[in-house]
Amino acid sequence: MTTSTAAVEITHLTKRFGKALALDDISLSVPPGSVFGFLGPNGAGKTTTLRILTGLATPTSGTATVLGQDVRHAGHDVRRDIGFLPDVPGFYPWMTARDFLRFAGNLFRLDSRTLAARIDSLLDMAGLGSVSAKIGAYSRGMKQRLGMAQALINAPSLLLLDEPTSALDPIGRREVLEMIASLRGRTTVFFSTHILGDVERVCDTAAILHQGRVVADAPVADLKRRAGAEWIVVEVDGDARALADRMAGAAWLRTAESSGSSLRLAVLDLAQAQRAIPEAVAGLGLGLRRFELAEASLEEVFVELVGGPRP
Amino acid sequence: MSGFAVFLGKELLEIRRTWRIWVIPGLTLFFAITGPILALFTPELLRALATTDSGVVIKLPDPTAREAFAQFLQNLGQIVMIALVISGAGSVSGERSSGTAILVLTKPLSRPAFVLAKVVSQQILVVISTILGTIVTIGVTAALFDKLPVREFVTGVAIWLAFAIFFVAVMTLCSVMIRSRGGAAGAGLFFLFSALIASAFPIVAKWTFAGLPAASTRALLGQTPPLLWPLVTAGIGMVAASALAVGMFQRQEN
Numbered sequence: 001m002t003t004s005t006a007a008v009e010i011t012h013l014t015k016r017f018g019k020a021l022a023l024d025d026i027s028l029s030v031p032p033g034s035v036f037g038f039l040g041p042n043g044a045g046k047t048t049t050l051r052i053l054t055g056l057a058t059p060t061s062g063t064a065t066v067l068g069q070d071v072r073h074a075g076h077d078v079r080r081d082i083g084f085l086p087d088v089p090g091f092y093p094w095m096t097a098r099d100f101l102r103f104a105g106n107l108f109r110l111d112s113r114t115l116a117a118r119i120d121s122l123l124d125m126a127g128l129g130s131v132s133a134k135i136g137a138y139s140r141g142m143k144q145r146l147g148m149a150q151a152l153i154n155a156p157s158l159l160l161l162d163e164p165t166s167a168l169d170p171i172g173r174r175e176v177l178e179m180i181a182s183l184r185g186r187t188t189v190f191f192s193t194h195i196l197g198d199v200e201r202v203c204d205t206a207a208i209l210h211q212g213r214v215v216a217d218a219p220v221a222d223l224k225r226r227a228g229a230e231w232i233v234v235e236v237d238g239d240a241r242a243l244a245d246r247m248a249g250a251a252w253l254r255t256a257e258s259s260g261s262s263l264r265l266a267v268l269d270l271a272q273a274q275r276a277i278p279e280a281v282a283g284l285g286l287g288l289r290r291f292e293l294a295e296a297s298l299e300e301v302f303v304e305l306v307g308g309p310r311p
Numbered sequence: 312m313s314g315f316a317v318f319l320g321k322e323l324l325e326i327r328r329t330w331r332i333w334v335i336p337g338l339t340l341f342f343a344i345t346g347p348i349l350a351l352f353t354p355e356l357l358r359a360l361a362t363t364d365s366g367v368v369i370k371l372p373d374p375t376a377r378e379a380f381a382q383f384l385q386n387l388g389q390i391v392m393i394a395l396v397i398s399g400a401g402s403v404s405g406e407r408s409s410g411t412a413i414l415v416l417t418k419p420l421s422r423p424a425f426v427l428a429k430v431v432s433q434q435i436l437v438v439i440s441t442i443l444g445t446i447v448t449i450g451v452t453a454a455l456f457d458k459l460p461v462r463e464f465v466t467g468v469a470i471w472l473a474f475a476i477f478f479v480a481v482m483t484l485c486s487v488m489i490r491s492r493g494g495a496a497g498a499g500l501f502f503l504f505s506a507l508i509a510s511a512f513p514i515v516a517k518w519t520f521a522g523l524p525a526a527s528t529r530a531l532l533g534q535t536p537p538l539l540w541p542l543v544t545a546g547i548g549m550v551a552a553s554a555l556a557v558g559m560f561q562r563q564e565n
Contacts, residue, residue, distance in 0.1 A: 054417045057564040076313045076419035084417040090410020092321075094328045106317045107418040150414070 006065075007032040007158050007188035008053065013062035015048050015212075022048045024212040025062070030205070032157075033185045037199035037220070038192040039298075040209035041306065046192035047087060049209070050162045053190070054084050067158055080108060083156035087163040089147035093136025097128045097146050100135065101153055108154040115153075122149040125179065140167040148176060159183065161191035165198055177202050196299045206298075210306045223301050230270050231300075234263045235290035236281055246280045264294065314420030315428055322432035334394050335436050339444035342386035347379035347452040376456035380464040380531055383448045387441070387471050388524050392503060395437070395475060399482025400496035402429045403560070407490060412565050423557045426483065430553050433479045441472050460533065467531035470538065474523035477545040478503065480552040487556045487563070520545035 008030035015023040023045045030036045040046050051057040052064050055071050064071045069078045091100055098119060105115040123129040126145040135143065144167045151159060164180075165173040180189050181202045193199060199206050200220065207217040216223055236243060240258040247253055252269035267273040270293075281288045326332055354371040403426065406412040416425065445468050453459055481502055485495040506521040516522030518540045526536035 051564070056413060056416065076421070079417065079419045082417070084414075086410065086413050088410055090412075090414055092325065092411060094325065103317065103321055104418060106320075107314050107415070107420050109419070147414075154418075 005032065005068075006030055007034075007067060008036070008190055009063075009065045010049070010053075011063045013049070013052065013064055014060045015045075015052065015057065016060045021212055023052075023059075026209070026212070026214045027062075028207045028214055028217045030188060030190055032188050034204045035180060035184050035189045035202050036191070037203035037206035038190060038209065039194070039196065039199050039206050039302065040192070041194055044209040045212040046194075046209055047162055050084075050086075050160055050190075050192060053160055054082070055079075080154060081157040083151035083154060083159045085144075085147040085151040085159075085161045085164055087166070089143055089150075091135040091138075091143060091146065093134060095135055096133070097123060097126070097131060097135060097149070100146065101150060104150045104153045110154070118153060118155070122152055125149060125152075127175075141169060141172050144168055145172065145176075148179070156187060159187050159189045159191075161189065163193055164191055165193065165195060173198075196297075196302055200298045208302060208305055215305045216301070220298065224298060230267055231294040232265045232267055232270075232273060232277070233290065233292055233294045234265065234277060234281070234288070236261055236263070237287040237289055238284070242284055243280055243286065246284060247276065250276060252276065262290075266300070312421055312424045312427070314418070315424035318415070318420055318424055318428040319432055322428050323435065326432065326436055331398060331436070334398055335391065336440040336443065338391055338394055339387070339440040340447060342383055342390070343444040343447035344451055346382035346386060346448060347376075347455050350374050350379035350382050351455050374456070376452050376459045377463075377531065379452045379456060380448065380460065380467070381528070383444070384464075384467055384471060384527055384531060387444075387468070387475075388527070392475070392478065393500075395433075395478060395482060396496050396499040396503065399433060399479060400486055400499060401492040402433065402483055403486040403556075404490050404492050404495055405486075407565060408492075416565060422561045426487065426557045426560050427553060429486075430480050430483045430556070433483070434476050437475050437479060438472065441468060441475070460531070463531050463533050467527040470523055470527035470530055470536075473542055473545050474520065474527075477520055477523075477549040477552075480549040480556070484552045484556040484559075487560045516541075518544070520548055 006029045008028075010026055010028050013023055013026050014021070026045075026049070038046050038049065048057065052059050053066055053071060055074065058072060066074060067078050067081055095103070101119045101122060102115065105118065110118070120129070126149040128142065128146060128149070131142070135146065138146070144164065148161075148164060151161070159180075161180075165176050168176060177198060180191065183189055184204070191198075203220050205217075205219050206223060208215050208223075234240070234243070238261065240261050240263040244256040244258045244263055247256060247265075252267055252272035254266040254268050256263055256265045265273065265277075277291065278288060351374050354374050357371060403412075406415075412425070416422065445465065449459065449461060449464070482495070482499045485498040485502070486492075489495040489498055507524060509515045509519070510521040510525050516525055517537045520541050522536070522541040523545060526538060526541060529536040
């Protein structure tokens with residue numbers, strides 16, 4: 001048992017599959033009660049990390065502790081406090097959702113009264129309360145919602161979710177994100193995703209994983225500030241494309257994205273930009289409606305750090 | 312062995328609610344009913360066929376209850392064993408490929424409990440199916456024949472059952488070792504046929520589990536085959552196969 005107070009503590013963790021390096025010396029810490037986003041493109045190593053945290057795989061080197069216990073030696077005591085949803089949850093197709101939740105609850109040795117009450121509330125939460133069909137007839141979205149419900153059957157201290165929203169429609173996705181957000185402060189949520197918007201919406205802290213390495217690990221607000229460029233939003237009373245074309249190639253400008261009459265610019269030298277942009281607007285005979293500094297989106301930070309197209 | 316009873320309950324419920332209820336029990340009961348009937352009418356059919364066109368008359372002995380019992384034992388030793396191969400091959404590998412193993416193994420269910428519940432549930436299924444099949448065979452045979460060698464028949468079935476219980480553990484080991492259902496089934500069939508071929512050598516039949524299938528037939532004929540070492544080695548083999556399956560499964564990643 002370590003003296004760590006972090007819900008999840010990963011130190012110099014490496015995982016090799018033969019010659020392939022899936023995780024390359026990653027370290028990160030997840031504070032208890034927080035909602036932690038584990039962000040990365042497909043194949044970055046997110047699922048491998050979760051498999052190690054749940055004891056399904058063993059690290060090649062380094063350590064991972066969950067709720068203060070090393071996962072390699074953690075017994076069932078720590079599993080009783082963890083809920084896990086894999087990226088594609090597999091269920092017994094001959095069971096109903098109620099059957100599966102009862103089975104899962106019995107593995108956690110919940111008493112029958114607590115289990116019955118929890119099954120009812122979780123089925124309602126998952127929108128499956130009135131569904132009597134066998135799981136074999138479920139859509140992927142229904143299975144994902146049942147996966148969330150089974151992960152919460154033991155009221156876990158730590159919820160590990162692997163791509164929990166990837167199979168959901170927009171409404172289902174919003175519901176799951178709201179549910180994750182509602183757990184903040186009571187349950188530590190560690191969820192992997194490649195959907196940047198999900199992290200922006202609910203996470204306190206996020207780590208960005210790329211090719212098996214953690215390239216950023218900080219509060220979401222700090223991550224946004226880390227982008228190498230500053231951002232300016234400009235709105236004119238004409239076509240912003242002409243303005244973008246006029247400024248293209250300027251040394252102070254990194255990127256310019258126009259949409260109708262507005263323009264979003266990533267600038268390397270804010271002082272120069274503040275002088276050059278009004279000049280360019282005036283030079284084109286346009287009127288300046290809006291000129292303001294903007295915050296980088298997580299997507300922009302992600303592209304900046306990962307150095308490629310968005311996942 | 313955390314979670315053993317809960318997971319065993321799930322396994323037994325799965326047998327009851329899925330196709331598995333129709334395979335081993337269904338086959339056993341089918342052969343229990345049809346074995347004595349076939350034994351009774353096969354000589355009649357052969358006589359009818361032989362005398363229809365050719366005018367040749369074949370003299371066949373009257374069928375006996377022993378032949379009815381032998382028919383059932385033969386079906387257990389062939390078709391039911393193949394069914395054990397097919398159902399046992401996917402017991403662990405099927406849970407892995409469907410993703411259900413991941414979901415249950417991240418709960419307080421130990422890996423030994425997972426594997427041993429698979430072994431025990433399949434053994435319970437085989438024992439109950441065989442007992443029911445034996446009772447039905449005796450009942451149908453009693454309705455059709457006189458002079459039933461019940462004691463010899465029950466002894467023969469019990470010897471076969473010992474081999475089947477051992478073989479269930481072997482199939483579970485195959486399913487742990489080989490991740491594909493087809494591969495596990497192939498390994499199980501290889502083991503089964505190897506044992507049957509090896510049992511042709513008297514020394515192997517006398518000293519190892521491989522002698523059990525032939526011993527069950529000899530017991531039905533009223534003979535007293537050597538049973539001590541075949542039973543002891545089957546018991547040791549069952550424990551060893553189960554322990555090996557547990558050990559391998561604990562080291563494997565899922």
